[in-house]
Amino acid sequence: MVSTDPQIWIAAFLTIAATSYAFRDNIVFKFAENTYIGVAAGHLVIMGIKNIRDYGWAHLAQGEFIYAVVFLLGILLYARYHGEYYWLYRYPIAFLVGNGIGISIRAAIHSDFTVQIAATATPLIASDAMGTINNLIMFVGVITALSHFIFTYEGIHQGALGWSPKIGRWMILLALGASFGNTVMTRFGMYQGRVIFLLREWLQIIK
Amino acid sequence: MVDYRRDIPLAITFIIGVIAVLDYYTTFESISNTFTVIKNWGVVLQAFALGLGAINLLRVHGRRISEKRDGWYFSVWLLAMMFIFIIVGLMTGKYEAGATYSWLYNAIYLPLGATMYSSLAFYMAYGSYKVLRARNFEAGLLFITAVLVIIGNTPIFPAMFPSLFSLREWIFGPIVGGAYRGIRIGVGMGAVVLGIRTLVGLETGYLGRR
Amino acid sequence: MTLVLISMIIPALNPLGLPLMVGSMSKAWYNTIDEAPEGSVILFDIGFGSGGYPSLGPGTIAAFHQMFENGHKIIMMATALEGSMMYPLIMASVKPEQNYDAVYGEDWMFFGYIAGGQTAMAGILGDIRALTSTDFEGNDVDTLPIMDGVNSADDFDIVAYVTTSGDTSEGWVYQAYSQYNRPVLGGMLSMMTTSMKPYYDTGQILGLMDGIKGAADLEFLTGHPGDAIISSDILSFSQTLVLIFIALGNIAYWMQKKGGS
Numbered sequence: 001m002v003s004t005d006p007q008i009w010i011a012a013f014l015t016i017a018a019t020s021y022a023f024r025d026n027i028v029f030k031f032a033e034n035t036y037i038g039v040a041a042g043h044l045v046i047m048g049i050k051n052i053r054d055y056g057w058a059h060l061a062q063g064e065f066i067y068a069v070v071f072l073l074g075i076l077l078y079a080r081y082h083g084e085y086y087w088l089y090r091y092p093i094a095f096l097v098g099n100g101i102g103i104s105i106r107a108a109i110h111s112d113f114t115v116q117i118a119a120t121a122t123p124l125i126a127s128d129a130m131g132t133i134n135n136l137i138m139f140v141g142v143i144t145a146l147s148h149f150i151f152t153y154e155g156i157h158q159g160a161l162g163w164s165p166k167i168g169r170w171m172i173l174l175a176l177g178a179s180f181g182n183t184v185m186t187r188f189g190m191y192q193g194r195v196i197f198l199l200r201e202w203l204q205i206i207k
Numbered sequence: 208m209v210d211y212r213r214d215i216p217l218a219i220t221f222i223i224g225v226i227a228v229l230d231y232y233t234t235f236e237s238i239s240n241t242f243t244v245i246k247n248w249g250v251v252l253q254a255f256a257l258g259l260g261a262i263n264l265l266r267v268h269g270r271r272i273s274e275k276r277d278g279w280y281f282s283v284w285l286l287a288m289m290f291i292f293i294i295v296g297l298m299t300g301k302y303e304a305g306a307t308y309s310w311l312y313n314a315i316y317l318p319l320g321a322t323m324y325s326s327l328a329f330y331m332a333y334g335s336y337k338v339l340r341a342r343n344f345e346a347g348l349l350f351i352t353a354v355l356v357i358i359g360n361t362p363i364f365p366a367m368f369p370s371l372f373s374l375r376e377w378i379f380g381p382i383v384g385g386a387y388r389g390i391r392i393g394v395g396m397g398a399v400v401l402g403i404r405t406l407v408g409l410e411t412g413y414l415g416r417r
Numbered sequence: 418m419t420l421v422l423i424s425m426i427i428p429a430l431n432p433l434g435l436p437l438m439v440g441s442m443s444k445a446w447y448n449t450i451d452e453a454p455e456g457s458v459i460l461f462d463i464g465f466g467s468g469g470y471p472s473l474g475p476g477t478i479a480a481f482h483q484m485f486e487n488g489h490k491i492i493m494m495a496t497a498l499e500g501s502m503m504y505p506l507i508m509a510s511v512k513p514e515q516n517y518d519a520v521y522g523e524d525w526m527f528f529g530y531i532a533g534g535q536t537a538m539a540g541i542l543g544d545i546r547a548l549t550s551t552d553f554e555g556n557d558v559d560t561l562p563i564m565d566g567v568n569s570a571d572d573f574d575i576v577a578y579v580t581t582s583g584d585t586s587e588g589w590v591y592q593a594y595s596q597y598n599r600p601v602l603g604g605m606l607s608m609m610t611t612s613m614k615p616y617y618d619t620g621q622i623l624g625l626m627d628g629i630k631g632a633a634d635l636e637f638l639t640g641h642p643g644d645a646i647i648s649s650d651i652l653s654f655s656q657t658l659v660l661i662f663i664a665l666g667n668i669a670y671w672m673q674k675k676g677g678s
Contacts, residue, residue, distance in 0.1 A: 022418045037285055038289040039311075045257065090216040091216055093216070093413055094215075098219060105398065111594065112391055142392070171386040175611060179383075180353040180356075185608075320467025320499070360656060388618065
């Protein structure tokens with residue numbers, strides 16, 4: 001009937017402990033919460049060390065001695081905890097920030113801007129009435145939603161022009177409602193997995 | 208006079224960022240080769256950065272234990288769990304692939320991770336009662352699509368009335384597609400502007416305290 | 418809270434077996450894999466961990482079933498910290514050696530977790546051997562037949578990912594589609610679908626597996642029913658309860674307003 005595997009029992013206890021917060025804050029939940037933070041940090045360290053070995057040390061061992069610079073920069077990251085030499089951590093941070101920004105903005109201009117605008121600037125008339133209506137709604141949605149976020153020109157929120165950001169606000173609210181509906185499904189979809197685990201793996205009352 | 212504490216990091220950010228952008232827009236082999244090295248260094252540096260969280264926890268909870276503040280015993284347990292995972296992971300040399308580590312992960316981390324995120328489901332139910340109310344026209348707009356999408360996502364209703372699913376699909380078509388495309392263009396513009404400002408040194412928040 | 422729990426336990430004990438209506442975005446994912454020529458090389462990112470496993474795990478398992486059935490080669494990696502812990506769980510369900518006579522190193526391989534997010538993506542798509550020379554188990558990649566002739570983005574026919582992170586989701590569009598024009602398939606939590614929809618509408622993502630619904634669709638389309646289809650019944654009850662709460666909340670509000678005025 002009930003599982004005799006200690007791993008399943010520990011997992012079941014921790015699942016119930018973590019769920020107990022929904023009823024009331026309690027010591028069992030605090031225990032589960034602190035366990036989670038601790039193991040997450042431990043896992044971070046393990047993955048960090050493994051990545052340093054596989055993607056850093058492996059290169060050094062193959063004779064790419066320039067990687068010594070990366071190791072130095074990596075160690076300098078921890079200088080932030082030093083009272084006097086904390087500013088040394090700015091060098092590796094600058095590297096990471098420059099790398100991260102460069103990698104993301106170069107493609108964002110294409111994916112988030114050019115492609116999106118090009119897709120909007122297409123013929124509105126489709127082969128059927130419903131298609132045309134959908135194209136119109138989408139076009140109006142894009143233009144008005146964009147106008148809602150213009151804050152540098154105050155005139156767009158006043159007078160006759162003011163209808164555009166207003167309609168944009170309505171379109172965004174409609175879309176956010178859909179997003180809320182999906183969020184409900186996300187959360188319930190996540191918890192159902194725990195319910196299935198408790199009933200199937202732990203109590204073994206479903207297949 | 209060059210301030211080696213601020214100007215050099217700003218210059219590093221600029222140079223690295225420009226090389227990354229040039230790699231995308233040009234086909235010079237020298238740029239491509241340089242950026243390949245930068246990318247690979249970035250992976251190693253990010254790996255080094257993963258340890259910062261553990262150090263922070265050690266400092267915060269170490270202080271809590273030494274000062275015997277409220278709940279200090281939880282801090283002892285937290286650090287103990289952290290070190291158990293680190294020691295077990297390093298012990299066999301197999302890191303996360305080791306059998307004992309996997310066992311501990313499946314017994315402790317997996318159920319906690321899965322439950323912590325998903326227990327928000329209870330708050331969604333409570334929030335739906337308290338918050339999702341058609342108080343006025345605009346709240347009503349959010350309310351109507353939320354309800355229609357929830358109905359469309361609930362399998363029992365489309366099973367009885369298939370058109371409810373088609374309605375849900377339609378809402379995700381022109382309405383969500385149109386509004387979110389506008390949001391996406393705005394967000395993309397904002398991200399690019401912020402990125403350029405950071406690269407040229409107008410945004411220096413990442414450098415921390417003066 | 419108790420009502421919510423009861424609404425989840427009852428359908429789990431007594432499943433209704435309701436018919437499933439497949440969404441267009443999941444169908445597009447399924448069709449993309451189905452129409453790809455046999456032997457296509459797919460780069461797959463396991464971008465979720467324990468938090469996403471209940472809703473995304475079943476979909477990933479169904480996706481792998483379809484890929485192995487169609488004879489595709491899968492090169493896996495993980496941009497999520499726990500991704501390398503999800504890998505054994507997923508493969509224990511798919512059982513490729515048993516079910517498809519697949520061989521590790523020939524039909525699939527796994528790089529493990531690579532730190533860096535978009536940096537890792539750019540590294541793998543740029544030059545794999547400049548980034549690393551070993552797989553998750555320490556094998557030299559040049560000894561794995563699946564890696565013959567595979568070194569960068571041009572050698573991948575499809576890039577697919579399943580993730581709980583918005584950054585990862587956008588990152589693959591930026592790195593795989595924008596830079597290298599690779600076909601991209603995206604799997605993510607349902608609540609992320611709305612923000613990723615613009616990429617799907619513009620063809621930057623060819624198919625979307627949206628959370629537990631998308632996972633159930635894929636299980637149904639691939640003929641491998643699993644936890645996502647079981648969850649459909651649970652969702653029927655629990656979301657109906659939410660609708661009842663919404664109705665009660667609004668009735669209470671309007672009655673209070675009417676009483677007040």
